[in-house]
Amino acid sequence: MESIGRIGMPPAGGAGRNPMLSALIAQVFGVLLAGLIVVFLVPQLPRQPLALAAVQGACAVLVSWRLGEPAWRLPIHAVFIPAAVLVNGLELPVWLWPLGFILLLLVFWRTDRSQVPLFLSNRKCRDSVTELLPARPCRVLDLGCGDGALLRHMARARPDCRFVGIEHAPLPWCWAWLSARGRGNLEIRFGNFWNHSLEGYALVHAFLSPAAMPRLAVKVDNEMTAGARLVSNSFPVPDRQPEAVVDVADRRHTRLHVYAPRATQWQ
Incomplete structure (x- = not known):
């Protein structure tokens, strides 16, 4: 906990922070921490892109938790980069990316502002x-x-x-x-x-x-x-x-x- 703070991370408690900024910080620091793991611990990790993405996702989850982000964001951080790596391997048409973004926007709209995801009642x-x-x-x-x-x-x-x-x-x-x-x-x-x-x-x-x-x-x-x-x-x-x-x-x-x-x- 303290060691994360010493590398320049903002303090915990994300209530007053812009949600998009918090998510960006979590992902960026996830990349940095994954990079440190590669440099000092597992230099062969880049040979396995999906494994590297999974490590980045785990680091992003740790940072998100340290920032005090809502619990529902943690699995999103965990799968964001791994999902991008998997989808990129499918060699899908370029136009599917903006289409997917528009579809997600229409479903979830400004969840970053409302901080209320889409929940459905059973x-x-x-x-x-x-x-x-x-x-x-x-x-x-x-x-x-x-x-x-x-x-x-x-x-x-x-x-x-x-x-x-x-x-x-x-x-x-x-x-x-x-x-x-x-x-x-x-x-x-x-x-x-x-x-x-x-x-x-x-x-x-x-x-x-x-x-x-x-x-x-x-x-x-x-x-x-x-x-x-x-x-x-x-x-x-x-x-x-x-x-x-x-x-x-x-x-x-x-x-x-x-x-x-x-x-x-x-x-």
């Missing part, structure tokens, strides 16, 4: 969230709804409720919007959910990331009303006790964290 999670809906007719919001599968499931189960989903990545939004057509109680909106008020919704579902939870907690406290609930899939709100935790019987051992707005939870 069937058991959808069932568990549906069971948390109030018995009365109400409005429900899904923040970052992805392909809209959760909302479609709830809209079918509860035709007496109105469901709204917001998604900012173009391709998932398009799929969700097309799939929602003809469902009178389901609306899919394109945009940034941070700009959408939570007022008037009895239940708000979020499957975001640890990086987004502190800001979401403030938004919930400022905008949600008495009796409303936030259901956070997998990621708890820091320094706050949930009102309930639902253990989902799926392979991921998912936990749904249920919160009341802090300003109203004692009313």
